[in-house]
Amino acid sequence: MGITKTDLFTADQNELATLAKALAHPARIAILQYLLRSKKCINGTLVQELGLAQATISQHLRELKEIGLIKGSIEGVSVSYCIHSEKWEQVQGLFNGLFDEFNNSCESDTCC
Amino acid sequence: MGITKTDLFTADQNELATLAKALAHPARIAILQYLLRSKKCINGTLVQELGLAQATISQHLRELKEIGLIKGSIEGVSVSYCIHSEKWEQVQGLFNGLFDEFNNSCESDTCC
DNA sequence: TTTATTCATCGTAATATTGCAATGTAACTA
DNA sequence: TAGTTACATTGCAATATTACGATGAATAAA
Structure with a gap:
């Protein structure tokens, strides 16, 4: 049915999945990396950099903005995007929470 | 057109996006957490635990297996799944690589 | 061998995603 | 004001995802 049954899962599980979905496209990864570096x-600039159409880039930027990973401010005619630091730290925390479950449970003993 | 232009991006960007996509569903997050804990x-068990149909769970398990995040071994009538440790560590490395770009570039100075 | 159990696969419906041309909108410039 | 620049939005086509009933395949139990 193409619709996720979010009511079956915890808020954290849904949040993590939503964030992962925002990262689940190489163009959005590339945009974030470009932002982190510059x-x-x-x-x-991204149209030149990535080789996708302007409309497509704009759509990816909107997705990242809606999730809260980036924010944009109008600078004259153009719009300047940058990383949303607080959100980015929260994302890191959520993913690390998942990774830690592995490190705490699997690394020491022989699981599977 | 619903098809990602992977040729425009680096191998790492595509790999990261593919892994993120595997995590981009709360049921798959829940399965991984359940696996990490038990x-x-x-x-x-997952059908009981998650409340999704057996066919749906099987499909999610297959996705996780195809990406390499988990592996399954036949145990009589049932199939026992577990985390694929090596792959899981690799995933952690890739995500941390992205996170580190933030920590190295943004945390110290005032960016945006 | 028949039956039950457990999981995978198939087929299908509903919905979401990706990509872009065309068009709209806001701000600067002459 | 008219034109230009830089993005956003709309509308559409192609493809992917999610979910589940029905069915298939393999093993174990009777």
């Missing part, structure tokens, strides 16, 4: 970016 | 699991 502090900020604009749509036009 | 070392192993079988389809039937």
